Each structure stands twice: as C-alpha cells, then as structure tokens.
Amino acid sequence: MKKGYETEFNTYLKEYPDQRGYFGQYGGAHLPPQLIPAFEEITEAYQTICHSAQFISELRRIRREFQGRPTPVYHCERLSRMLGTTQIYLKREDLNHTGAHKLNHCMGEGLLAKFMGKKKIIAETGAGQHGVALATAAAYFGLECDIYMGEVDIAKQAPNVSRMKILGANVIPVTHGLKTLKEAVDAAFEGYMQEYEDAIYCIGSVVGPHPFPLMVRDFQMIVGIEAKDQFIDMTGMLPDAVVACVGGGSNAIGMFSAFLNEPVEIYGVEPMGKGPDMGNNAASITFGEKGIMHGFESIMLKDSSGNPAPVYSVASGLDYPSVGPEHAFLHELGRVKYDSVSDEEAVEAFFKLSRYEGIIPALESSHGVAYAMKLAKEKKHSAILVNLSGRGDKDMDYVIEHYGYGEQYK
C-alpha cells in the first residue's frame, strides 16, 4: 500500500490548519462578536509561545516528572493468540497521570494560561473527565478553576464531581434547560465573556473555535511521536494499521498525526451505540452532514429542524454530535477510514482485554480495541497499534449494573 502518501502528507502538518484555522472547508472560528478578541488573544499567545524554548522545555519537564511520560507501548500476546495470527499492541495512555490522554492537552492549556498571566481557567464538562483533567492542571499551576456542569450530569457523575472538588475546583451547577452538556457549554461561554481578561476558556478536545483544534492536536501529538519510536524499537517495523476511538477526536489525532506520512492504514472508530437510528448513536462522520456548532464548522448530526441531534453511547466521552474539523477533512481526503463499533462490541472488548491482558480499559478506548479485534480477524499476519486512551475504573459500576461480570464473554 500507499507510497503515494509520502509526497501528499510530508508538509501536511505545516499546511493545515491555515491562518484562519481551516482544514480545507472545515474549522474556523464562528463566534459572537464579543468573544472574537478573546480567541484572537489566545491564538496570538499560542503562536508565540509554541516556538518558545522555555515553554517547550517546561512542558517536557511536566510530561516527564508529573504525568509519567513516556507511557509504554505494550504487546497483547494472549489476546493476539486467541484471535489468530495478527498482533495487537496498545499505546498505554491509561497509564498517563489521572488515567487518560486528556491531561496531555490540559497541562498544555494550563501552561499557556500561566504564560498569558491568567488567574483562572474556565470550562464545561459532561461526564466530568475533562473537568477532572483541567482541575488537576489548575491545582498544579495554582490557578482558579470554574467548571460548569449540568445538574443532571452532577447527579450521575458523583465520583468525578468529588475529584474536581478535592482538587480545589468550583463546580458550578447549570440548572436550566435539559441541565446537561449543551447548557453547560452555554453557561461556560457566558461566564467566560464576563471575565476573559483574567480567565482562559479551555476546550476538552480538537473541537471548538480556532486555535483549539490546532493547539489540542499539537499537545496530543506526543502520543503518536512516542508510539512510533517505541513501536519501531520493539519490532523493527512500522505497524500495518493504527486505530483510535473518536469522540471529539483528540486522542485519535494525537496518534494519527505521526503516521499520516507513513505507509500505515489509519482507522477512526465512532460509537454506533444501540444502532443507526437517530438518538441511538453518536457516529457523526458516518451519519452526519456539514454544519456549524459550538463555534466551528464540521460534520455534525442534526435533527429534522437542523439543530444538533440527541446522541448516545455507552461511553459518555464519545457522545458528542459533531467531530473535530480535522477529522472531517481527513475523511474527505480519504486518508483515514472512519468506521463504527456498537455498545455490545465495545463491552465485549472491555471484558476481553480485562481477562486476557489484565488491563481494564475505558469504555471509550474499548471501541478502539473492539475494532482492532475485528480487523485482526480480517487481516492475517499484521500488526495493529491501538491508542488505549484511558483506564476503565470510572466505568466499572456502570458495566456491572448493566452487563454483570461478563460471564457471557469468557
């Protein structure tokens, strides 16, 4: 396969996004006029700081000493043997401090806030994973932290709410509308508008207005850079395929960006949830169309009146009705293949990885593992590298309640 990619993608990371934050026709910053200066300030600060030797060396030190990077690449020998002749490897982002890849960009965002002289970081959170990672960064840097969260989500996600509070964040309940993520986004934006001179708004994936899709990609690229070196060290070769789950798309882009210019197949895995009907999944690229939401242009799931459609996945980190603009672009270019995995398949992979390897994966990451297990049956004698974006402790109670201890997956 694929010598052709070398010419096409060797300058890709420098060319995209363009100055205005576009990846082809996707991206940009679609903002209310009052917020334009705030995002321009962030863009300008980031573009200066990302070339600063001091910023880069400080971020490297934090990754090494605080986050515990590099995380290892691990060969799943027992799981692979059970599946046949293909070998499955994992990039262990579950071993990153706080148990997922999100801290990679939250520490970058926190360091940027510090360099910009901000006193506070503001964000919304749905299931609480982004809130916990940001609260961790805020504690590390000695910044105030306001996390807006719908009342319904607060009730559902008690352990993450406790974590944020212990870490010193203010969890601000949002009590209007459906009291979930969408209202929390609106409330966080309002909060930010009030005090953007002293605060910075931090987005939790490669979504939102420019420069976040660029900046979060840059902060997550360490995953792919490490993984490629480690994989070659281990096996003497490149993998035949890399796989990652796609919610907003940050863990995926971190892994993919190191392989775009290599002869490697790339797969992004979306959540098919309970099936293809609207409201039963969050497979944005699979079923979506072009639109603007949360300040950026991408592919999104819309209801009959053109608003963001209701979405669902067993993995709460994947239930977002759109996707990072760069994924929409890579889909259009045909460089990454986007496919999907159902709740059932993800839960089966959750138990298989636990039982065969002693690793309990996050339900989000289980989507990537499930897809690699399917690929392994199709492609004999190959090597597949999966980004294991996080650990599954947070999901155990839910899984036990709904699926028992997985007797049926033995």
Ligand SMILES: *Cc1c(COP(=O)(O)O)cnc(C)c1O
């Ligand atoms: C939040 C989360 C995801 C989904 O976010 P992306 O931006 O698509 O990576 C995936 N895995 C885990 C463990 C998460 O916490």
